[in-house]
Amino acid sequence: MDAISDPTFKHARSRKQVTEESPSLLTVIIEIAPKLWTTFDEEGNEKGSIIKVLEALIVFLNAHLAFNSANKVAVIAAYSQGIKYLYPESTSALKASESENKTRSDLKIINSDMYRRFRNVDETLVEEIYKLFELEKKQIEQNSQRSTLAGAMSAGLTYVNRISKESVTTSLKSRLLVLTCGSGSSKDEIFQYIPIMNCIFSATKMKCPIDVVKIGGSKESTFLQQTTDA
Template sequence: MKEVPTAEDDSNLLVIILDTNPFVWAESAKAQTPLSLDDALRQVLIFINAHLALKYNNKVVVIASHVGYSKFLYPISDDDVAKHRISGHRNANMYPNFQFVMDQIVASLQELLSETDVSFLQTDTGTSSMITGAFSMALCYINRITKNDELGHIKPRILILSLSPDSAAHYIPLMNCIFSAQKAAIPVDVCKVYGEETAFLQQAANITGGIYVRVENAQSLLQHLMFAFLPERYARKFLNLPNQDQVDFRAACFCHKKIVDIGYVCSVCLSIFCSWSPVCSTCKTKFAFRPMVPPSGRGRSSPAVSSRGSPSLANNNSNNPSPSHP
């Protein structure tokens, strides 16, 4: 990731992608250390207020990664404000900007959950979160804001609060988003609140220079947010923040959308396949030679075929980045 000069007086744009998958939150609420969506939202709102309080020109955006689609929770249009009937009454004991942000986020999330038909989602669209859709929306919003910033004082970053497991079907669009964030020098932080480790989001944090933290105790979510993700990009130069000792760089095959440890990589378009095929299904290249397969009885792979137009046998379970997508 390219270095971007930062200054103490920069405006920090924090885009939060909140996983609102109701199925995973139901499991989290029944875990050994339970954490419901309501409790998590209270802690996230405190974190947002702390980010806004750090500097007068700090900005925040919240996007919901829901089942089947993504939606902006904040900011919302004036029509949505009138639709939600957000009260103009201000609490004298709360900073007005804090209450304004909190009211919009809570109202938008309530509407999102009230419109969710659980029975329809279980039968038609599946139960995976649209992390790629929310990621794309975040990048588009950041691009629009930074284009209007002629002086370059706005320093954006993305924070993903994840609960859902990896979806191999979303591997290609997610890698597109990761490489776009890397090219735009946008760090992607990941807070794994619940569930097993996610290989794809580990790669996102590693490639873009962000921070990946897995929350062991769900009740300490606010503590992790404050200590690991609150510091801005300028302050991170002087802090010893959590880092990743090991990164899972496994990829998903393009043919069956399965996460594979060892795969065949097309030497022309770099598509990944779980089994050898004489023709690449992505770029239609016909391979001239058969690959060198691992000897029987051994677990390690043989050297990759180097001839152009032939698939190479690649081991993705290493600490080297996985091959880029076409």
């Protein structure tokens, strides 16, 4: 009995106490310019890679939300014409969606029995990306290969900064995830070096780690590699 009262046992019991994780904001930057993904599919003899990526992204976002009820997500698209907040939608975008004649039943690929919080994110994301694809389809021949990824990263960090300041009662951890495809050895040439470096410095100052998922391609992105090393 004396052995049980030894400080070693007390220390072992105290180590089992679990501390609750702080809420986390995950901001995803996804590059969805059709020309980039089409080139990627052609080089790798693939088909519909962007759809597979979006399916995996939805599962990942749901997992993040499930990990903590206070977790938040945001998704920003970088496409040939600029950037767009996919989730959460702005107030003006919500009003525009309500005024449209097309209903969400046209895009109903999400299980209606899904947990409501997951479904809200998933349906909004799928619908907004569908709208972007329709917009890009009309202008695909005129679209340039100029990357808007730096602008999307800057917008993502701006959003992180705003949400962090609004969360005055809780400590909110933030993380940025950049998702792009590596189609071609000249991919680095279309990146804007100075804006991306500014994003790296800002993220470091904000203590917001940046992760990069670069799918395919024969050459590593020097610029994006620097973001993960910062």
